[in-house]
Amino acid sequence: xxxxxxxxxxxxxxxxxxxxxxxxxxxxxxxxxxxxxxxxxxxxxxxxxxxxxxxxxxxxxxxxxxxxxxxxxxxxxxxxxxxxxxxxxxxxxxxxxxxxxxxxxxxxxxxxxxxxxxxxxxxxxxxxxxxxxxxxxxxxxxxxxxxxxxxxxxxxxxxxxxxxxxxxxxxxxxxxxxxxxxxxxxxxxxxxxxxxxxxxxxxxxxxxxxxxxxxxxxxxxxxxxxxxxxxxxxxxxxxxxxxxxxxxxxxxxxxxxxxxxxxxxxxxxxxxxxxxxxxxxxxxxxxxxxxxxxxxxxxxxxxxxxxxxxxxxx
Numbered sequence: 001x002x003x004x005x006x007x008x009x010x011x012x013x014x015x016x017x018x019x020x021x022x023x024x025x026x027x028x029x030x031x032x033x034x035x036x037x038x039x040x041x042x043x044x045x046x047x048x049x050x051x052x053x054x055x056x057x058x059x060x061x062x063x064x065x066x067x068x069x070x071x072x073x074x075x076x077x078x079x080x081x082x083x084x085x086x087x088x089x090x091x092x093x094x095x096x097x098x099x100x101x102x103x104x105x106x107x108x109x110x111x112x113x114x115x116x117x118x119x120x121x122x123x124x125x126x127x128x129x130x131x132x133x134x135x136x137x138x139x140x141x142x143x144x145x146x147x148x149x150x151x152x153x154x155x156x157x158x159x160x161x162x163x164x165x166x167x168x169x170x171x172x173x174x175x176x177x178x179x180x181x182x183x184x185x186x187x188x189x190x191x192x193x194x195x196x197x198x199x200x201x202x203x204x205x206x207x208x209x210x211x212x213x214x215x216x217x218x219x220x221x222x223x224x225x226x227x228x229x230x231x232x233x234x235x236x237x238x239x240x241x242x243x244x245x246x247x248x249x250x251x252x253x254x255x256x257x258x259x260x261x262x263x264x265x266x267x268x269x270x271x272x273x274x275x276x277x278x279x280x281x282x283x284x285x286x287x288x289x290x291x292x293x294x295x296x297x298x299x300x301x302x303x304x305x306x307x308x309x310x311x312x313x314x
Contacts, residue, residue, distance in 0.1 A: 001051045002044070009047075009062055013040060016066045090133040092185035093140065097133040103285045104130060110277030111245060116238065118223075118267060119247040121281025122296045127247040128221050132181040135217040138243065139199070146198065148218040149178040150234070152205040152225045175202045178221060205230055214239035223248035223263040225255055231262025251300070 003010050003023065010021045019032030019040050028044060030037045043066070051057055090097040090108065099105045104126055111117050111134045119127035135147045182191045182200065194200040205226060220226070220234055223246045231246075238244050248263040255261060271278050283297045 001057055002048050004057070004059075008059065009057065012059060012062055013043065013066065017043075090130070090137050091140075092133055092136040093190065094187055095185055097130065097185075099130060100126070101285055103279060103281050107279040107281075108134060110279055111243065114277035115242065115275050116235065116244045117246070117277040117279070118263075118270075119245065119279050119281065120250060120263065120267060121285060122249055122251065122283060124286040124292045124296070125281035126285075127281065128177065128219070129181050131219045131245040131247055132178065133185060134245070135219060136182070136185045138217050144217045144241070144243070145215045146217075147200045148213060148216055149175065149200070149202045150205050150208060150218065150220045151175050151178070151222050152230065178202060178219070205234060208234055208237050211237055212239045213237050213242050215241040218242060218244045220244070220246045221248075224250050224253045224261050226262035227255065228260055228262045228265045231266050235266070251303070
């Protein structure tokens with residue numbers, strides 16, 4: 001199980017860490033750069049301990065483990081640095097969610113310590129999924145009475161026109177990713193029952209004006225598509241006993257040209273305010289298919305090159 005069929009797991013570790021692994025039975029020999037060998041050794045010991053406890057190992061789960069020992073992080077972590085502080089697994093009704101990597105762990109820790117938290121970074125870093133997991137856990141432990149999932153209804157570069165159906169049917173397409181996360185953690189029937197009883201409320205951002213939200217866990221997703229006024233309105237809805245998490249990717253803004261994003265504006269003026277936490281994710285934190293990480297990096301490099309060329313023009 002540790003090595004994988006035809007040693008595919010070992011080959012995956014070799015490729016990602018830039019080392020070579022020889023094994024005979026339970027004896028493993030690693031060769032390569034010293035810091036990479038140290039990371040590979042720690043990873044193999046950790047994987048072996050998990051496999052012995054009955055935890056399955058697949059190429060997908062190994063990819064997530066490798067995110068914690070990637071070359072980008074090896075360059076940042078020197079010898080003798082303290083290991084990342086362990087965080088208790090987020091437990092929901094149908095699944096247990098384990099934060100991966102330093103930023104995800106810090107993100108979950110910040111959510112538990114602060115009343116308002118911002119998770120900012122590229123697609124695929126787990127910002128929304130972890131926020132929903134924390135919300136479900138808080139509801140199950142009766143630390144909050146309800147969950148509110150909020151999104152601005154902004155088209156991603158397309159003019160959708162008038163959608164058919166009632167209000168719920170009109171806004172469902174914008175909120176589908178939040179529903180998917182809830183279904184995975186609570187199950188289809190439980191989610192629908194909670195929605196009927198108003199324990200879970202999914203609504204567009206425009207419907208938040210005038211409300212005060214007490215004893216609730218509120219998630220504002222796709223916050224890069226809020227205006228400055230909408231962001232201020234949302235942040236001032238927070239009541240006693242509530243936790244708010246604001247997630248977004250500042251590189252995927254779909255607002256009309258010339259309109260400043262409420263997410264970037266808030267991050268520039270609120271960072272450092274007591275009681276508000278900020279977690280900034282990077283390309284190395286992407287936990288989807290490895291190709292997603294390379295796509296995000298390629299787009300960033302292209303945009304940086306375009307920006308530098310524009311500045312050089314007279």
